[in-house]
Amino acid sequence: MVSRILSVVEKNFRQIFGSKSLSLIIIVAPLIIIILAGLIFSSTSLKEVKIGTFTDDSQELVNKISEGIRDRGFEAIDYPSLESCKSDVKEENTHLCLHVVVEDSGLREINEDLGHATYFYADYSKVRLVWPVINVAKGIIDNLNLKITEQTVNMLAENIDYFTDELEDKEEVIEDAENKLEDVEDLVDNSLKQVEKIRQEIHNQKNLLYSSNIVALGNEIDMIKSIVGSAGLSGGTESQLLDNLATVDNGIAKLQGDKISLIQKSDSVDGIIYSSTSALNDVQDKVNRLRIEMGRVRTQLPKLQKLGMIKRIKGKDIVDPIPTHIHSVTGNQEEASLENAMSYLDYLTPSIIIMTILFVSALLGTVATIKEKKSPAALRNYLTPTRGITFTIGTYLSSIILVMVQVLVLFLIAFFGFASYMMNNLLLVLPIIFILASIFIFLGISIGYLFKSEETAIIGSVSLCIIFLIASELILPIETLPKMVSMFTSFNPFVLGETILRKLIIFELPIMSVIKETAILGGYAIIAFFLALFGQKRLKKDL
Amino acid sequence: MSFIELKEVNKSFNQNQILNDISLSIEKGDFFGIVGPSGAGKSVLMKTLLGIYLPDKGQVIINSKNIEEDKSLKNIIGFVPQNSSLYPDLSVFSNMKYFGKLYGMKLKDIKERSKILLGDMGLSSVSNKKLKSLSGGMNRRVNIACSMLHNPAILILDEPLSGLDPLLRKQILDLILRIQQTGKTIIISSHFMNELESLCNKVAVISNGEIATVGGPKEIRDKYSPYYEVKIRTYPGKYKSLLEALKRNGVLIQKVEMSQRDLILYLPKSANPRTQLGKIVSTSDKYGESLLEIGMNTLSFAEVYREIVQ
DSSP states (O other): OHHHHHHHHHHHHHHHHHOHHHHIIIIIHHHHHHHHHHHHHHOOSOOSOEEEEEESSOHHHHHHHHHHHHHTTOEEEEOSSHHHHHHHHHTTSOSEEEEEEEOOSSGGGTOTTOSEEEEEEEOTTSHHHHHHHHHHHHHHHHHHHHHHHHHHHHHHHHHHHHHHHHHHHHHHHHHHHHHHHHHHHHHHHHHHHHHHHHHHHHHHHHHHHHHOOHHHHHHHHHHHHHHHHHHTOOHHHHHHHHHHHHHHHHHHHHHHHHHHHHHHHHHHHHHHHHHHHHHHHHHHHHHHHHHHHHHHHHHHHHHHHHHGGGGGSOHHHHHSSSOOOOBOSSSOOOBOOSTTGGGGGGGGHHHHHHHHHHHHHHHHHHHHHHHHHHSTTHHHHHHSSOOHHHHHHHHHHHHHHHHHHHHHHHHHHHHHTTOGGGGTTHHHHHHHHHHHHHHHHHHHHHHHHHOSSHHHHHHHHHHHHHHHHHTSTTTSOGGGSOHHHHHHHTTOHHHHHHHHHIIIIISOOOGGGGHHHHHHHHHHHHHHHHHHHHHHHHHHHHO | OOSEEEEEEEEEETTEEEEEEEEEEEOTTOEEEEEOOTTSSHHHHHHHHHTSSOOSEEEEEETTEETTTOGGGGGGEEEEOSSOOSOTTSBHHHHHHHHHHHTTOOHHHHHHHHHHHHHHTTOGGGTTSBGGGSOHHHHHHHHHHHHHTTOOSEEEEESTTTTOOHHHHHHHHHHHHHHHHTTOEEEEEOSOHHHHHHHOSEEEEEETTEEEEEEOHHHHHHHHOOEEEEEEEEESOOHHHHHHHHHHTTOOOOEEEEOSSOEEEEEETTSOHHHHHHHHHHHHHHTTOEEEEEEEEOOOHHHHHHHHHO
16 A cells, blocks of 8 residues: 555656646745745844825924934835825825824923824724834834933923022022021011110100199199289389299290190100001011021922932933833743834744645645546546555645645745744644644645535635634634634634644743644544545545 | 346436446457447446446446455456546656556566557557657557556446547557457447447447347347348339339338439348349339349448437
């Protein structure tokens, strides 16, 4: 049987390499897929990305953004209008349109670049590309934002620094002024006491004045005058006495007038003293308050001096006080920074490998089978004393040899394209790929036997691949599917293969971590083999 | 027991009865022809003989072994399909090597046998050429050579002569005859009745999935051709009155075909042909019909076949 199987394999290879059309279908087409996949692995950065920019009145800022875009190795295209910018995204001439507008709230007085907003216009139908491009553009804007914020914060820090220095110098002056104010306060207090004393004396004097009975003296003089008149003194003496009494009376009257005038003047002085006292009280109060305020300022000075420490802090530390560091859970601890933001494509490696194997293997199995089935020699094959299993195994072996050679080409391209991580656990990865390729080849063979025409068989095979693809994490996260469906899809060989390769290539885990998935895949390979045998049994009907 | 025996073989597809109680016996060394109109069941019968289809009912016994039970019978059967059944992208020798391996032959034996067969068939010079580069005639010969590679005791040929020009047909016929002379049992289906008649020692006519008749070509022709055909042409050719006169003078006419130029009379095989011809000649003279042409034939195998299937 082995000799017969080898004969079938030899015949298949002779046929493939002897026929241009067959070799084109079976070798060249899959090889192109493999090379493309290999090239993806060789460089996971975005290339040839074009970002359109437009602004009405912030050309300077847009120039800075364009510079950032070019620094990342992308192309920046300046557009004369927003419509043309958006239109080119729709027509796929650019990948993103970036619109910069002024939304000024007075900040531009501080920094010309402040007070702007950016609007992205993206084509979300390009599911796989739109997010990386947005990430890149956002990264560029974030970088610029950081620079602008740093500049602004640095400027603020410099000003605060200057003022705290000034405050440090003025602390003694404030203290001195505070002391002087205290002296002034004491002085005012003494003055107030003196004034009060004067006011009291004036008050006493006024009371004395009030108590002097000058009017009674006048009455006494009048009484003396009447006594003199009645005393019968000589006319001369009497008149002398009366004249003298009149002079005294006039003096008393004048004294009465002076007393009134004095009282009025002391009232006036009293009023002045009172207002002076109020003024002094007011001055004292203000000085007191000023002193308290100055004392408070002085006690606050150490706090303000803390601001001076800001000069030791970088703007970045204020803008981004809690920096985020994202590390992958792989052995590679390289930080996922803006610069290597695209490295997430590396994590698609298992999916891309499985997808390539899926399509290449299933189509190879189908094409090889249907070509054999449609071959004029199919009937003669059947007439030989050779069991059907021989042909199925022969077709499988021919296909698996081709697939494994192509897989090696894929790994070699990836390796020489500096995706050396692909070589992680290679000795474990290759047997897993072998099992996966076997499953898909056997399924492809089954489809080849099941369908009658080449066209329908290929459509059937591609449809099967698409079903596997849709029911995987490559297009939709399994978590978004209904629970029952997601449970079934988790047993999809594509998903199982992805899981195994992710663990082996990316996380570099040992074989024991994927033993369950590998066992299930092995089971699938056996089932697929029996499906292929069942299909082969049906072949007789088509002869 | 015969070398090949079909016992009441029935085969149907989707409730369509294709073979209905077919029973045949083919002896070792026979050159057995299978004829029948399209859709009569010839191909299904051949595929049943090859073991591709298994009978729903009945048995196919070859060399005292039931074809359903003994897969080794494939080693003694060679099949030449109507169209080439080889890989066009492989060379003649690669094809032979591949099929030789599938028959379990050693490479040395394959080389020896190929050399002999290709030499016999005048194909030595094209041994390393790809099949698709060969002419139609060469392709047919390679097809036969490949079927003979494992030296089968039985060679089944399905319409090996169809689509060939007369010269090529003759070449292939000679080749088949040479093969048969080596003691092989040949089973052949063809629409070329005359060739079959000359080659086959036994023919089965199939119609509507049943064996209409089976036997030697002469035997069948005698069985299904009960008349002598006498074709006459006279002048002035008043065939209606002549016919009446012939009947009156004792010519045993069973059936008549009349055209503007010829009168065809069918006489029973029981009649003496010499006496009957004499009567025809004398009657014609007597009634003023100058005899321009006269010929006597029995029905050809092709005509007998038409008679049978109609």
